[in-house]
Amino acid sequence: MTYRLSLLGPAFIGRPRSEIVLTWDGPTLIVTDGDDSLRVTPASLYFYRYDRDIADGATQEMTGLAALDDDGLVLLDLPGAWRQGYIAAFCAAIGVPFVDGSSEPSGPSEPSGPSEPSGPSEPSGPSEPSEPSEPSEPSEPFGPSGSSEPSGPSGSSEPSERTRARMSGRAPGWRRVTASSARKRSPWRMPLIYASGVIGLAVMAYLISVGAWAAWRGLTVIGRVLLDLVDVKWLVVAFSPLALAYRPVIGRWRRYQARRGWRAGPPTGPNLVIGATSELQIHAGGEKLPLEIGKEAGQAARMLVYRYEDRSGLFIQDTNGNPLHHIPGPWDPEDLHRLGIRHQLGLAVHGISREEYVDLIRRCPNGSP
Incomplete structure (x- = not known):
């Protein structure tokens, strides 16, 4: 049956x-x-x-x-x-x-x-x-x-x-x-994205050079309406070619922040970021979850980067070792070390057993799935 x-x-x-x-x-x-x-x-x-x-x-x-x-x-x-x-x-x-x-x-x-x-x-x-x-x-x-x-x-x-x-x-x-x-990505997807961006940039430069800025604006509006209809979101670079520069610029800025100890995490996220009020922020999937840094119970005091079989991730803990937040995924210990030194956060990097992993998961009050 x-x-x-x-x-x-x-x-x-x-x-x-x-x-x-x-x-x-x-x-x-x-x-x-x-x-x-x-x-x-x-x-x-x-x-x-x-x-x-x-x-x-x-x-x-x-x-x-x-x-x-x-x-x-x-x-x-x-x-x-x-x-x-x-x-x-x-x-x-x-x-x-x-x-x-x-x-x-x-x-x-x-x-x-x-x-x-x-x-x-x-x-x-x-x-x-x-x-x-x-x-x-x-x-x-x-x-x-x-x-x-x-x-x-x-x-x-x-x-x-x-x-x-x-x-x-x-x-x-x-x-x-x-x-x-x-959905499997086609091998020609990325070349098409960059080709569309280059063509869009050339059309934008030509229209602006002949004083047809309004024509370009109208073309971009029509293009975005068509994108909503055909659901091919990557073609947005043809009508907003400056988007091609967004990712490299953001990548450079984030690497600069990581070298200064202001940010840690993989390029595509999640990331740990120090906020304007010196709190620890977890940026993951559009979220910004704050954690206060301090030595009291319930405040972020140290970080544990673990490996368990083929799993890896990060536990943010208080001064007593109690887990506060779990973020699975790869983390660069060097970036976390620079962030920890700058903001008085301890760091431990080691493998854990299944029993330790299950215990930490069960005691952890929050996480980023």
Whole structure:
């Protein structure tokens, strides 16, 4: 018998939708997105929802489904709109626990983590007005891809920060499947971008030289309308050719800041930045999360750059070694050392065991997934 679960929509409005379909092969979860597929054997499936602070004080709600291992670490992240009732029935069909993050008990320092299937792993899932397809009818998917009105969580009692910390705990071999990750980039994409920018720059220079600045302005307006219609965003350089210089200039400025001890992190982010009021800011995906630097409990006092199997990342800790924020990904110890020396932040760089990693994740109150 085959049971299917389909993605209802993107993780947030404006994101491309990915045609993700989940099926079971015994206890193994098969994730199919177009021509690509991968297989994991999760201990449970976890529905998550958390907020991201973006520009001007606005928030962006992120939802998705995660496959967890026995310790609650994330094996596979599937951002998107999933209906909890469908997930619960999908899990019940094969006997895999379902953890609904929108109904978990609150507590930012709760050490239990999402790995305990004895918690909110009832196979029946949360009650909903419309029941999903019964497991006895395997020919029908639990989440029809044509459904246009995905139901969101009925209300979350778990702090958004704690959910973010849980989702930042990545297991060895971690993967994230999204519409953009499934789309393969063509080898001629970058040459076309630069060629479009050069042509656009030449047209702009010619029109301005003959005094036709208004014509160029009109051309750029028309071009941007066409870009919205055809959804080929990289062609924006043809109508805004100065965008070609943006990335190199920003890259040079950030390298200068790193040499001065004002910034640390990979070029594409996330980054640690010292703010105008000397607080430590975490810049990740458009967010700017502040942490006060100091020697009191709950204040940033030191940094731990770790490696655990194929995973690496950074824990920001207080003076007692308690984790405050977790940022997975590669970090340059030299940049962090310069930032730490300049702003009185300690730094440790070493490998950790699985037990240490799981303990830090479970005690960490916030993270950047």
